[in-house]
Amino acid sequence: MLQAFLLPMLPVVLVAALGAVLSRRTEWLNNPSLGTLVTNIGLPALLIHSLLKMDVDLAGMGELLAAMASALALIAMITWLVLRLTGQSVRDYLAVLTNPNTGNLGIPVVYALLGEDALAPAVVISSVVTISHFTLGVSVMSGSFKPKELVKNMPAIALMVSALLIGFQVELPAFAMRTLDLLGGLTLPVMLLLLGRSLGNLKLGHTTRWGRLLAMAIYRPVVGVLVAFLITRLFAMGEIEGLVLMIQCAMPTAVISYILATRYQGPVDDVAALIILSLPFSLITVALLNTLFVSA
Template identity: 50%
Template sequence: MLLALAGSLTPVVLIIFLGFFLGKKTHYLESPSLSALVSNVGLPALLLHSVLSMQMQIFSMLKIIAATVLVLALVALLSYLFLRALKLSPQFYLPPLVNPNTGNLGIPVAYALFGIEGMAIAVVISSIVQISHFTLGVGFMSGTYHPKQLLKSGAIITLLVGGVFLSLDVSLPVPLMSTLNMISQITLPIMLMLLGKSISNLTIKERHKIGRAALLSLFRPIIGALSACTVVYFFPLTPLEGAVLIVLSAMPVAVISYMLATTFKGPVDEIALMILFSLPLSLCTIGVLWWLYL
C-alpha cells in the first residue's frame, strides 16, 4: 500500500522539484501573469469540469462545503489556543496554521491518490480554503477586510456557477466540456511547478527561529488531519469525500501565507521555514494516514 502511495506521489514531487530547478536556473516561471492565468482561468476550468463531469449532486457539494468550513473553524480554534499557550500573536501565525496548501499541492495529490472523482471533491474544498485565505488570512494579517476581494476570485465565481448548474441539472455541450478538460490538463503541472518556483525564492535570514518554525510546521498537518477526522466521524460524508477532506486538511502551510506576510510586514523568515518544514511533514502525515485508515 505504501508503495502505491509512493508511486502516486512521485510525479507530484518530481514536478515540484522541476519547478524548483527552473526557478533557480531559468526565468521560465517568472511571469506574474502565469500565476494569474492558473488562478483565474486554469483553476475555474478545473473546478467546473471536475464537478460537472462526475455529476456531483448539489446536496453533496453543500455537504463538502459545510464540512470544510467546520474543519477550518475547528483548526482555527485549536490553533488560537496553541498560539496563546506559546505566547505568540495570532495576527500573523494563525492564518498559516489554519489555511493549508489545498491548491497547487492538495488538488494534484488528491488526483494522484483518488483519481478524477477525488479531484472534483478537492477543487470544491480548495475553493472554500481560498475564501478563507482572502477573509481570515487577509483580515488577520492586515487588520482590515474588504468583501470586494472575494469578487476577484475566479474559483469562487465558478463554484457558484457550478452550484447553479447542478441545482438546475444543466449539462454543458460536449465541445465545451472538452475545452474545459484540455485547460484542466495543463493546470495541475503548472500549479506544481509554480509551487516549486515559490519555494526556490524563499529567503531565510534569522535562523535562530528554526525551532519555533519547526514546532508550528509539525502542528499544522497534524491538527488539520485530526480536526478533519473529527468532522468526518460526525458528519454524513461518503468514504471518498471524507478521505479527500482528511488528506487536504493535512496539507502544508500555503505559499500565499508567505506572500501575505511579505505584503503586511509579518515574520517572513519564520513562515518561509514553516513552508519548507511542513511540506515533508505533511507528506509523511498523509503516508501514515494512508497506511492506517485510508
C-alpha cells in the same frame, strides 16, 4: 505499503523539482501572470468540469463546502487558543497555521493517490481554502476585511456557477465540456511547477526560533488531519470525500501565506521556514493516511 504511496507521489515530486530547477536556471516561470492564469482560468475551469462530469448533486456539494468550512473554523479556534496560551502572535500565525496548501500541492496529491473520482471534491475543498485566504488571511494579517477581494475571487465565482448549473440541471454541450477540460488540464502541472519555483526561491533569513518553528511545522498537519477526521464523522461523509478532506487538511503551510506575510509586513522569514519545515511532516502524515485508509 510504502511503495503504494511513493509510486503515485513520484510524478508530483518530479514536476515540483523540475519547477525548482527551472526557476534557478531559466526565466520561464518568472512571469507572475502564470499564477494568475491558473487561479483565474485553469482552476475555475477544472472546478466546473470536474463537478459537472462527476454529476455531483447540490446537496452533496453543499455538504462538502460546509464540512471544509467547519474544519477550517475549528482549526482556527484551536490555533487561536494555542497561540494565546503559548504567547505567540495571533496576527502573525493564525491564518498561516489554519490554511493548508490545498491548491498547488493538495489537489495533485489527492489526484495521485485517489484518482480522478477524487478530483472534484479536492477542487471544491481547495476553493474553500482559497476563500479563507482572502477573508481570514487578509483580515487577520492586515487588520481589516476587504469584501472586494472575495468578489474578485474566481474559484468562488466558479463555485457559484457550478451550483447554478447543478441546481437547474443544466447540461453543457460536449464542446463546452471539452473546452473546460482543455483549460483545466493546464492547472495541475503548472501548479506543481509554480510550487517548485516558490520553494526554490524562498529566502530564509537568520532566526533563532527554529525550535518553535519546528513545533509549528508538526502542529500544522497533525491538527489538520485530527480535525478533519472528526468532521468526517460528524458529517457522516462518504469514503472518498472523507479521505480527500483529511489529505487536504494535512497539507503544509500554504505558499500564499508567504505572499500575504510579505504584503502585510508579517514574519516573512518564519513563514518561509514553516513552508519548508511543514512539508516533510505533511507528507509523512499523508503516507500514514494512505497506509491506514487507502492501501488497507
